[in-house]
Amino acid sequence: MSPLEVWTAAQLMGDGSSNVTSDPMLWGVPGHLTQAETDAFFRFKEEIEKRGGDFRSTVYSFGEEEGEAWALCRWLRARKFVVADVITMVEQAVETSSEPRAKGFYPNPVDALGCDARLFFANYPQLYHGVSNNGVVVFFSKPGILSVDGMECITTLEGILRFHWHIMMHDFSRRLRDLKAKDPNFKRFECFCVLDLNGLTMAQLTRKALAIVKEQAAIDSVCFPETMSKMLIINSPSFFATSWRLIKSWLDPRTASKIEVIAGKAQSEKRLLELIPKAELPSDYGGTAKDTNAIIMEDFGGDADRMETHIMYLRGHNSQTLEVGANESVTITVYTRSTSDRKTRTIQSIRG
Known part of the structure; x- marks a missing residue:
C-alpha cells in the first residue's frame, strides 16, 4: 500500500x-x-x-x-x-520532543552522548538486529550488564536521553522504512524486544540504574506508543520471577499476552528460535548470525577491529595491561568523573 x-x-x-x-x-x-x-x-x-x-x-x-x-x-x-x-x-x-526536534533529533551520536557510541554499548549493550517471524524488527537489551559507574564516567543522564532520541529517530525509524521499501506489505512499525536479564542482581537495581530505564520508557510511552509487538524476558533471576507474577496481575490481558518470562538459558534459546529465524538470531542466543558484540562493532565500530573497556577505581594509583598484537595499533582514551586536580598518566610502554 x-x-x-x-x-x-x-x-x-x-x-x-x-x-x-x-x-x-x-x-x-x-x-x-x-x-x-x-x-x-x-x-x-x-x-x-x-x-x-x-x-x-x-x-x-x-x-x-x-x-x-x-x-x-x-x-x-x-x-x-x-x-x-x-x-x-x-x-x-x-x-x-520540542527540544530534540529543534536539534534534528541529534543526528550525530557522538554529539548526543559526548563520547563514542561504542563506549555506551560497552557499558549498556543494546542493539537492533534481524526480523522476527511475524515481520518486525528485533531489539536486544542487556540490563544485567549495565554499568552505572561506567556510564557516569562517559556521559550523563541527559546525554543518554539525547542518544535515545537519536536511536529512535535515526536508527530504528530507518530500519522500519528500509523494511517498508523492501516489502510494500510491511505494515507493523513495531518492535520485538528481547530483554536479557543474565547477570542481574538486586544490588544492580539502584536508583541511578532505574532512572535510565524509567526516563527512556517515559519518552517511548508518550512519543512512540504501541510499538511493542512482543517482549521476551529471558535468563530471569528467581527474584524477578516472583515480582513478575504480581506485575502481570496489574496488566490488561492484551498487554500481558505480549510478554513472556523465561528463566533458563536452554529454554530461552529454544523459545527465541521458535519466534526468530535462526539466520536472524545472534550466535550468543542460539542463532547463526554474528554475536551481539560483533554486530555492535559492525554497526558503530568504524575501522576498529576490537574494543576493550576497563573501569578503574583509584585510591592513590592503579594500572591496566592491554595486549597489542604485532600488526595492531591502539588508541587509548580516558574518561573520568574525578573532580580532583590529580593528573592521569597514560601509557608508560607499549610492546607489540
Missing part, C-alpha cells in the same frame, strides 16, 4: 471486530475496527489535518511510509480510541 493511501470506513472495519474475541492482538488494528472506533479514527484524522505542523509530524514520527491507517490506529490504541485523550497525548508528545 502507498503510505498516503486513504482507507474507507468499510476497509477499516473489514472483517469486523468479531475476531478480536479469539485474538486480542487484532483489537484496534485496521481491518478489525468497530463502527465507534472507525468514527474515532476519522475525528482524529480531521484533527491532524487541521493542526498540521509538529502535531502531524509527531503522529508520523517514523515517516509517512508507515501509512495513514496504521499510524493513526497506533496512537488511537494507546488511549482506547478516546479521541480527546489521544489529542492530549499527541500534545504532550509535541512538548516532550
Whole structure:
C-alpha cells in the first residue's frame, strides 16, 4: 500500500471486530475496527489535518511510509480510541520532543552522548538486529550488564536521553522504512524486544540504574506508543520471577499476552528460535548470525577491529595491561568523573 493511501470506513472495519474475541492482538488494528472506533479514527484524522505542523509530524514520527491507517490506529490504541485523550497525548508528545526536534533529533551520536557510541554499548549493550517471524524488527537489551559507574564516567543522564532520541529517530525509524521499501506489505512499525536479564542482581537495581530505564520508557510511552509487538524476558533471576507474577496481575490481558518470562538459558534459546529465524538470531542466543558484540562493532565500530573497556577505581594509583598484537595499533582514551586536580598518566610502554 502507498503510505498516503486513504482507507474507507468499510476497509477499516473489514472483517469486523468479531475476531478480536479469539485474538486480542487484532483489537484496534485496521481491518478489525468497530463502527465507534472507525468514527474515532476519522475525528482524529480531521484533527491532524487541521493542526498540521509538529502535531502531524509527531503522529508520523517514523515517516509517512508507515501509512495513514496504521499510524493513526497506533496512537488511537494507546488511549482506547478516546479521541480527546489521544489529542492530549499527541500534545504532550509535541512538548516532550520540542527540544530534540529543534536539534534534528541529534543526528550525530557522538554529539548526543559526548563520547563514542561504542563506549555506551560497552557499558549498556543494546542493539537492533534481524526480523522476527511475524515481520518486525528485533531489539536486544542487556540490563544485567549495565554499568552505572561506567556510564557516569562517559556521559550523563541527559546525554543518554539525547542518544535515545537519536536511536529512535535515526536508527530504528530507518530500519522500519528500509523494511517498508523492501516489502510494500510491511505494515507493523513495531518492535520485538528481547530483554536479557543474565547477570542481574538486586544490588544492580539502584536508583541511578532505574532512572535510565524509567526516563527512556517515559519518552517511548508518550512519543512512540504501541510499538511493542512482543517482549521476551529471558535468563530471569528467581527474584524477578516472583515480582513478575504480581506485575502481570496489574496488566490488561492484551498487554500481558505480549510478554513472556523465561528463566533458563536452554529454554530461552529454544523459545527465541521458535519466534526468530535462526539466520536472524545472534550466535550468543542460539542463532547463526554474528554475536551481539560483533554486530555492535559492525554497526558503530568504524575501522576498529576490537574494543576493550576497563573501569578503574583509584585510591592513590592503579594500572591496566592491554595486549597489542604485532600488526595492531591502539588508541587509548580516558574518561573520568574525578573532580580532583590529580593528573592521569597514560601509557608508560607499549610492546607489540
